[in-house]
Amino acid sequence: MRLPIAGGGPAERADAARNRQKILRAAARLVAARGADALALDEVAAAAGVGVGTVYRRFADRGVLAQALLDERERRFQEAFISGPPPLGPGAPALERIRAFLHAFVDRLEEQGTLLMVAETATPKARFETGAYRLHHSHLAGLLAEARPGTDAHFLADALLAPLAAAQFVHQRENDLSVERIKAGLDQLLG
Template identity: 45%
Template sequence: MLYAVFMSATLPPFPRSQDPSGEDELLQLSSPEDEPCLRADAARNRARLLEAATRLIAEHGVDGVTMEAVAAAAEVGKGTVFRRFGDRTGLLMALLDHSSRTLQADFLGGPPPLGPGAPALDRLRAFGVAVLYRSAEQLDLQLAAQREPTRRYAHPTVRGLALHVTVLLRQIVPDADCDLLALTLLSYLDPALIHHLTRDCGMPMERLERGWTDLVARVTATAPPA
């Protein structure tokens, strides 16, 4: 999961920008609760279910969030939860929506260096640091919501992150294969890797931050072979 930037499933991966700045390349689409066709009662039910799931996480951790438990806490039928979110992963992904939209707003229109107005290299460094710390704060939830490996990189969330990184890389190293480099950089920010490094290996976040800065410097300073 990782960050939830929502794009159409039919959108081809990493389309080329029509704007030299590249900022129009990251498409910001509405999340399910923002859809105008969603009935008012369905929207209320969705908010009620997410509130119940949030309470369960606070009280019992991510393992306490099951479709049955959320239905009971929200005092609705279990079928309502399945209809709204599809499965437990869909429910957990919905819980990540708010912070993901906040992160998206920050790098699309927030203050520099994460947002526009700073050099692309500074924005790329700031982006990785922001994702690192956000993932560390929500690590259990992100791991529980993470898609299976064969589907992970096709998920709109990852595609949105990769698209943003690709836009920045095209401004820094325009002759490189920025699509592949973006995925290489994002692999460093994978929640499973952050879990391993911080909890299994005991590495402090400051070391991971320095590692990200070093990785970005090496990737952007190396010209691709002829």
């Protein structure tokens, strides 16, 4: 069963869906060939064989396009922490689930960090305006409230998500911090 991604949009016409898929395939090819930093809407339009206006109607900027490229991986991540096996999914104590969530997020950043960085930094508040961020925050806040009753779970959820900003992660990896060291640091934050 496919879960609707938090913040997902309405159904689309068949021709619009075909164009969307052409655009996404072309964008994925460009990112694979040249990296996420090279993602440009006019080049995507040319590679997809559609007009630039068609791309801009679907994707207002490269951040929105990057989010669309990340959609399937985000769905799998959500399914894992909502209904997957413990400790990431239900059935483990709250602190174990928080740790598993943070570690899985780091793994995702390792896999797609530069593309996530494009998605999160296209506009000043892009990271916080996605349904995915709101779901991640809500999930962590609920687990934190369970694990540490009486704490400000909403603030702590933001505090735990802050070091998982893609730009922060990419910066750390470029400065020789290993994935294991980043995960260990997050474990230390959990105390």
